[in-house]
Amino acid sequence: MDVTIHDVAARAGVSVATASRALSGQRGVRQANRDNVVAAASELGYEPNVVAASLRSRTTHTIGMVVPRIGNPFFATLVEEVEKQLQDGKRSLLLANSDYRPEVERRQVQALLDRRVDALLLIPCHRERSGEALAAAAARIPVVQLDLRVDGFDGSWVGVDNESGMHELVRHLGAGRTVYVGSEPTDSAAQSRLEGYRRAVGGGEVLLGDFSKEWGETAARRLLADGLPEVVVCGNDSIALGVLAELSRQGVGVPEDVRVTGFDDIPYAELSQPALTTVRQPQAEIAAEAVRVLHEHLAGGKPATRRTAIKPTLQIRSSA
Amino acid sequence: MDVTIHDVAARAGVSVATASRALSGQRGVRQANRDNVVAAASELGYEPNVVAASLRSRTTHTIGMVVPRIGNPFFATLVEEVEKQLQDGKRSLLLANSDYRPEVERRQVQALLDRRVDALLLIPCHRERSGEALAAAAARIPVVQLDLRVDGFDGSWVGVDNESGMHELVRHLGAGRTVYVGSEPTDSAAQSRLEGYRRAVGGGEVLLGDFSKEWGETAARRLLADGLPEVVVCGNDSIALGVLAELSRQGVGVPEDVRVTGFDDIPYAELSQPALTTVRQPQAEIAAEAVRVLHEHLAGGKPATRRTAIKPTLQIRSSA
DNA sequence: GTGAAAGCGCTAACAT
DNA sequence: ATGTTAGCGCTTTCAC
Numbered sequence: 001m002d003v004t005i006h007d008v009a010a011r012a013g014v015s016v017a018t019a020s021r022a023l024s025g026q027r028g029v030r031q032a033n034r035d036n037v038v039a040a041a042s043e044l045g046y047e048p049n050v051v052a053a054s055l056r057s058r059t060t061h062t063i064g065m066v067v068p069r070i071g072n073p074f075f076a077t078l079v080e081e082v083e084k085q086l087q088d089g090k091r092s093l094l095l096a097n098s099d100y101r102p103e104v105e106r107r108q109v110q111a112l113l114d115r116r117v118d119a120l121l122l123i124p125c126h127r128e129r130s131g132e133a134l135a136a137a138a139a140r141i142p143v144v145q146l147d148l149r150v151d152g153f154d155g156s157w158v159g160v161d162n163e164s165g166m167h168e169l170v171r172h173l174g175a176g177r178t179v180y181v182g183s184e185p186t187d188s189a190a191q192s193r194l195e196g197y198r199r200a201v202g203g204g205e206v207l208l209g210d211f212s213k214e215w216g217e218t219a220a221r222r223l224l225a226d227g228l229p230e231v232v233v234c235g236n237d238s239i240a241l242g243v244l245a246e247l248s249r250q251g252v253g254v255p256e257d258v259r260v261t262g263f264d265d266i267p268y269a270e271l272s273q274p275a276l277t278t279v280r281q282p283q284a285e286i287a288a289e290a291v292r293v294l295h296e297h298l299a300g301g302k303p304a305t306r307r308t309a310i311k312p313t314l315q316i317r318s319s320a
Numbered sequence: 321m322d323v324t325i326h327d328v329a330a331r332a333g334v335s336v337a338t339a340s341r342a343l344s345g346q347r348g349v350r351q352a353n354r355d356n357v358v359a360a361a362s363e364l365g366y367e368p369n370v371v372a373a374s375l376r377s378r379t380t381h382t383i384g385m386v387v388p389r390i391g392n393p394f395f396a397t398l399v400e401e402v403e404k405q406l407q408d409g410k411r412s413l414l415l416a417n418s419d420y421r422p423e424v425e426r427r428q429v430q431a432l433l434d435r436r437v438d439a440l441l442l443i444p445c446h447r448e449r450s451g452e453a454l455a456a457a458a459a460r461i462p463v464v465q466l467d468l469r470v471d472g473f474d475g476s477w478v479g480v481d482n483e484s485g486m487h488e489l490v491r492h493l494g495a496g497r498t499v500y501v502g503s504e505p506t507d508s509a510a511q512s513r514l515e516g517y518r519r520a521v522g523g524g525e526v527l528l529g530d531f532s533k534e535w536g537e538t539a540a541r542r543l544l545a546d547g548l549p550e551v552v553v554c555g556n557d558s559i560a561l562g563v564l565a566e567l568s569r570q571g572v573g574v575p576e577d578v579r580v581t582g583f584d585d586i587p588y589a590e591l592s593q594p595a596l597t598t599v600r601q602p603q604a605e606i607a608a609e610a611v612r613v614l615h616e617h618l619a620g621g622k623p624a625t626r627r628t629a630i631k632p633t634l635q636i637r638s639s640a
Numbered sequence: 641g642t643g644a645a646a647g648c649g650c651t652a653a654c655a656t
Numbered sequence: 657a658t659g660t661t662a663g664c665g666c667t668t669t670c671a672c
Contacts (some may be wrong), residue, residue, distance in 0.1 A: 004650085005649070005650065005651095006649085006650095014658075014659085015651080015658065015659045015660075016649095016651090016659090016660095017651080017652085017658070017659060017660080017661095018657080018659075020650070020651060020652090021657095021658090024651085028657060028658090029657070029658085030657060030658090033657085033658085044436075047433070047434060047647050047650085048434065048649090048650085049375075049436070049650070050434050050435055050436070050650095051371060051374045051375045051380065051435070051436050051648090051649080051650090052648070052649035052650040052651085052664090053646090053650055053651070054371045054650090055369075055371045055372050055375050055649085055650075055651095055664050055665070055666085056649080056650050056651045056652075056663080056664050056666095057650080057651060057652085057664085057665075060371065062414075062435075069400070070396050070399055070400045070403065071393065071396050071397045071399075071400040071587075072396075073391065073393050073396065073397060076390050076391050076392075076393065076396035077391045079390050079391075079415075080389070080390045080391040080417055083390065083415070083416070083417045084417070084419075084660055087417075087424075087428075092414060092416070092432075092435065093415055093416070094382075094412060094414055094415075094430055095399075095403070095414075095415040096402070096403070096411070096412070096413070097400055097403045097407075097411055098377050099404075104407075108407075111368065111412055112412075113369070114367060114368065114370050115370055116369065116370070116371050134358065176652080213587070213591060229418070238654055241588065241591045242591065244591070244593075245590070245591045245593070245595075248593050267533070268393075268561065268588045268591070269563070271561045271562065271564070271565045271588075271592070272591070272592070272593070273564075273565070273568050273592070273593035275565075277450075277653090324666085324669095325661085325665070325666065326665085326666095334642075334643085335642065335643045335644075336643085336644095336665095336667090337642070337643055337644080337667080337668080338641080338642060338643075338668080340666070340667060340668085341641095341642090341667090344667085348641060348642090349642085350641060350642090351641070353642085366667090368666080369664085369665050370666095371664085371665080371666090372648090372664065372665035372666040372667090373665080373666050373667070374648095374666090375648050375650085375664085375666075375667095376647080376648050376651070376665080376666050376667045376668075377648085377666080377667060377668085378648075516666055585652085594668070602641095
């Protein structure tokens with residue numbers, strides 16, 4: 001903080017330029033000088049001011065990431081995996097929460113742009129209304145959409161093939177009266193799972209709320225009142241866990257009386273009673289691919305838009 | 321990015337100094353000039369370069385936060401709450417994961433210091449071995465320990481009174497053979513919960529692993545083999561959920577055959593079968609208080625060290 | 641109340 | 657291979 005690169009240079013008996021080059025590992029510095037500089041830096045306890053470096057070099061080695069809700073274990077795990085990937089390089093993660101509100105998301109993206117993040121990882125909370133924020137960011141820096149995406153926006157995206165996941169799931173379930181309990185299709189996953197379900201069963205009954213366990217409990221009560229189907233396909237695991245909890249409280253047996261499925265395979269899915277049959281999203285893979293694409297964008301000039309849909313896998317347990 | 325404060329100043333017909341003062345809301349600028357500057361900025365689409373501002377003003381409006389494991393819903397919720405608090409002010413969160421490894425934590429803290437965060441929120445992953453990282457940070461900027469703390473380090477801390485929580489819990493459970501299934505006391509919560517348990521029951525049997533659901537499942541199997549006690553007190557909810565799942569698989573009834581408790585009250589605690597009796601940590605309150613203390617440190621000169629232990633509350637459900 | 645000028649600490653041209 | 661110099665865009669004295 002007190003000691004600058006000038007002090008290091010002086011101590012090593014070279015110019016600041018050479019010191020800078022040596023410290024940043026550029027080649028074109030005689031080995032002896034390089035060693036001297038490194039030694040001087042460590043002796044003086046030199047801590048480079050990356051803010052100054054960023055101002056000059058116009059790169060902050062920071063990636064911005066905006067998620068709808070960090071408290072949701074699915075997104076939290078995604079963040080953890082991204083963080084893990086970044087750590088191997090030398091970039092940091094500036095994290096922001098949109099709280100599923102496009103206007104908040106817009107503000108958060110702007111704050112990240114103001115901070116001059118090198119690139120942005122965005123999980124757009126709304127299929128349509130996230131478009132403005134996304135466009136604003138994409139106009140300035142590389143952006144990769146993660147998990148969710150904005151309708152009609154032609155930018156890179158890494159996520160899972162929700163429709164195919166639904167398809168496989170429905171095929172596993174076989175025939176019988178089924179009801180889908182999901183979220184209003186405000187985000188792209190809600191949309192594509194709903195659509196995937198409808199296509200797979202050819203129409204089908206549908207109950208729409210949000211992606212919370214509370215909605216699952218509510219929906220279960222409604223189902224109980226209206227007459228239980230044979231299968232309840234839920235839009236994600238939180239909903240399914242809510243359904244399971246409510247059903248159990250009402251003395252309904254799963255899977256004997258009704259079968260229930262989730263989507264995501266969060267860590268608690270296998271802990272429920274009965275263990276939840278669900279569709280597994282490989283978050284580590286998604287995160288790794290997203291970071292890879294990001295680096296690709298950051299490195300080369302303007303690489304092609306990448307759209308990667310990873311195939312999710314069925315995780316069959318006892319609930320269905 | 322292209323338009324700088326010079327452009328804004330020129331357009332408003334004032335000097336850059338006045339423009340700067342107007343934009344940052346300082347007083348001592350004539351109202352007319354202020355309006356002109358603001359108008360010019362918005363017309364030009366001016367986006368201040370906060371990196372340059374940080375270099376000069378020596379403050380980044382960024383708070384660093386290091387957590388042991390962001391994927392853990394307890395920490396994720398804490399992060400979410402902190403983020404929520406910060407958003408109201410105008411600071412951002414630079415997040416890092418220590419993966420429960422002190423050497424990683426050390427590196428992450430250093431990275432945050434290099435980035436000149438204004439202050440640090442640290443959840444030290446180890447009672448002893450986090451001391452070095454903590455000291456390094458505290459020597460440069462205000463630091464508040466969150467949830468966990470380092471032994472013998474006299475700095476601010478905000479968390480929960482684990483011992484009192486254990487005490488109340490044990491009192492609620494009443495007499496009977498009880499076994500504690502917790503984590504090796506490597507972090508301060510593991511330590512104080514274990515100690516609280518021992519003090520409350522006056523000794524007591526103990527099974528130590530880590531804070532994961534997997535350990536809960538393993539411990540349950542061991543308990544089953546060695547003879548089930550009347551009560552299993554778990555060190556956190558993840559362990560308890562693991563115990564519950566394994567018990568259920570083995571056909572053991574809870575709470576008829578054995579009673580089980582957790583600690584934390586994560587969102588999934590109420591979804592288990594039976595719903596988990598646990599000790600509730602008010603994360604929003606903890607986060608709010610931590611941010612308050614941080615601002616206090618940031619504002620005043622050197623305010624006294626603050627140590628705030630919030631009292632957790634019993635959350636009695638059906639498992640015990 | 642306002643402006644001119646001096647840096648914040650670093651990297652990148654441009655010399656040599 | 658190395659040094660000199662000129663900024664990056666802003667805030668902050670210091671005059672007026």
